[in-house]
Amino acid sequence: MPVFWKHGFSDTSLQDLERATGVNKSGLYAEFRDKEDLFVECLRYYLATQEKRGLLTQEPLGWRNIETFLKNGPHNTAQQRGCFSVSSMREFAILPDEAHAIVAQNRATIKRLLVKNIQAEELTMDPEAVAEMVLVFFSGLCIEHNLKSGKNSSTRKIENLMKILRGERGVR
Amino acid sequence: MPVFWKHGFSDTSLQDLERATGVNKSGLYAEFRDKEDLFVECLRYYLATQEKRGLLTQEPLGWRNIETFLKNGPHNTAQQRGCFSVSSMREFAILPDEAHAIVAQNRATIKRLLVKNIQAEELTMDPEAVAEMVLVFFSGLCIEHNLKSGKNSSTRKIENLMKILRGERGVR
């Protein structure tokens, strides 16, 4: 998964995957139909492990969960930057439909969780609308993790967004 | 450029580029050092043409320009989805440093233009902070253009963001 994550589908060779897994081609092809299948299963695994982190289900629901989601959702190691799912979106043109379906379904789940957390706060805005915006913001943060802009930059942006969402006007 | 845009660097072959340009390999290599160089020049060309659209320099400066930037910046044809520059960010790990520098510089320019437009409005918030948020939002919109979520979805998100930015509370 980290190899696909960093290099993308096309730039990852079976040789790379052998090295990364320590499993020979024979073993890989015994377990997975082909390279596409292997990628899709990585995507599934990634989303399953992310879901287990439960960033958006901590009680009490509310802004705090959303801030944690934005701050700790995207990864920032040398091998894994941003979100594997968001990165995969850039490759949809060359990925099987299955990948598209998996990502779309996961995004729907996240949006539902976001809505719940927003509803927990008392808000005049439509929770659906806010959830959609937060998700766009999350996608943007993830893809921008590929820049060398440092972590401070990212947290500053998140905190400014949260100030607005929390209704505190006057960011400066 | 459209081929690189849609398929990414690694999944684009010289044969694809011959077909798309109508120029033979000999001609391509006479003009460009290698595939990386060709990609970088595509990126340069893309950003130059985008700059010429002047989405953020129409007078009078203000929210209207920013809304237009968010709505018309990302492309939405079969071959070209989102923004070539944002899509390229996902591939930084396998792209030459030059690509990174070009994108970083262009983003700095856009941020500067965003700040100018925000300053034109009277705002209690820090224009820099708002500009950064708008840019993250733009990146998110671009990468999400790879989803099949339709144009309505995108414009709705933009309009909700603009409502918040314009200070109209109560989106619903």
Place this chain on the structure above:
DNA sequence: ATCATATGGAACTGATCAGTTCATAACCAT
């Protein structure tokens, strides 16, 4: 200890990759 069954590595397939070479063909000013 023996045999059947998994699991492993290594060699091989044909296709495609980026990049080079070179001979031919088009072109253009004189």
Place this chain on the structure above:
DNA sequence: ATGGTTATGAACTGATCAGTTCCATATGAT
């Protein structure tokens, strides 16, 4: 027309690609 330049086409590198085959080596049960 002619000579010099430039662009083009096609063949050719050596490497790498995804995927397959096959044999040797473990492994496990009896």
